[in-house]
Amino acid sequence: MHPLIxxxxxxxxxFGLYFMMLVIYTMWGLTHPHRQTYASALSRNLPGDPSExxxxxxxxxxxxxxxxxxxxxxxxxxxxxxxxxxxxxxGWGSSRQGGLKRIVPMLEHASHVVLWDLPGHGDSDxxxxxxxSEHHELARVLESLEPDQPTVLYGWSxxxxxxxxxxxxxxxxxxxxxxxxxxxxxxxxxxxxxARNVIRLRGVPYRLNLKPAxxxxxxxxxxxxxxxGFARDQIAKDIRLPxxxxxxxADPVSPIxxxxxxxxxxxxxxxxxxxxxxxxxxxxxxxxxxxxVDAMSxxxxxxxxxx
Numbered sequence: 407m408h409p410l411i412x413x414x415x416x417x418x419x420x421f422g423l424y425f426m427m428l429v430i431y432t433m434w435g436l437t438h439p440h441r442q443t444y445a446s447a448l449s450r451n452l453p454g455d456p457s458e459x460x461x462x463x464x465x466x467x468x469x470x471x472x473x474x475x476x477x478x479x480x481x482x483x484x485x486x487x488x489x490x491x492x493x494x495x496x497g498w499g500s501s502r503q504g505g506l507k508r509i510v511p512m513l514e515h516a517s518h519v520v521l522w523d524l525p526g527h528g529d530s531d532x533x534x535x536x537x538x539s540e541h542h543e544l545a546r547v548l549e550s551l552e553p554d555q556p557t558v559l560y561g562w563s564x565x566x567x568x569x570x571x572x573x574x575x576x577x578x579x580x581x582x583x584x585x586x587x588x589x590x591x592x593x594x595x596x597x598x599x600x601a602r603n604v605i606r607l608r609g610v611p612y613r614l615n616l617k618p619a620x621x622x623x624x625x626x627x628x629x630x631x632x633x634x635g636f637a638r639d640q641i642a643k644d645i646r647l648p649x650x651x652x653x654x655x656a657d658p659v660s661p662i663x664x665x666x667x668x669x670x671x672x673x674x675x676x677x678x679x680x681x682x683x684x685x686x687x688x689x690x691x692x693x694x695x696x697x698x699v700d701a702m703s704x705x706x707x708x709x710x711x712x713x
Contacts, residue, residue, distance in 0.1 A: 432619040442501035475531020484516035490556040492516040497563025501528030511699045515706040538627040541572035566590035587648040594660040642672035649675035650705040654683020
């Protein structure tokens with residue numbers, strides 16, 4: 407055998423091993439993001455729970471039994487006794503702590519606010535399933551709460567898709583009978599979209615490895631390589647509840663085009679676009695925050711008028 411043939415074979419084997427390890431690494435990273443816990447919040451000089459906000463908020467901590475482990479949640483008393491309960495579902499790589507920067511204006515309109523950690527995030531067990539089945543865990547959280555209390559579901563990024571998936575999958579079930587509206591912040595349509603953008607922004611390889619990783623994860627999660635039933639715009643078509651969609655038009659993770667498509671598909675949705683808003687600064691930038699608060703206040707006023 408010619409030495410060059412042996413060299414080519416060796417290089418091919420090496421590339422194959424590199425490719426396989428890169429795909430496995432990508433799958434692991436997507437299903438095991440860094441956990442945002444109390445300790446990580448302290449390390450970043452951020453409040454670790456509602457009692458550590460500038461104006462401390464009393465809260466109750468609970469644990470709910472999930473499909474593959476315990477789910478951790480906080481329950482906070484709102485300022486409007488006649489208002490709805492708000493259940494907030496965070497995005498990929500975040501946790502219930504991500505709700506703390508959103509909580510103060512929410513409490514003005516709510517009787518209670520519930521923040522919970524998705525599986526594989528914060529203090530909750532299991533791994534991340536990228537929104538493929540977490541709406542079943544949201545159902546478990548809702549089942550643990552007092553029934554028959556009007557409830558608004560609020561999700562951001564991956565959590566917005568989980569919120570939509572729950573509203574469709576459980577719309578005929580008793581657990582959803584109390585749901586009166588949805589708020590979706592920075593939604594996207596397909597699972598691969600934010601994964602590609604996050605990996606690209608981090609400067610990590612994605613062109614060869616991401617698509618195979620997503621296909622394999624879809625198979626592992628039971629939705630198949632095509633991620634059947636995941637497309638959020640198709641889910642939104644069947645949801646007749648009022649939906650408020652909040653999205654920055656400069657979002658580098660969840661494209662504004664996705665939000666527009668979801669809003670167009672839903673029978674009863676309104677899209678509020680935050681000019682120059684990104685993915686992570688809708689609540690940290692003062693101007694963006696005011697627009698977000700104004701949009702939410704108007705939405706809650708509409709719900710109150712319709713009650």
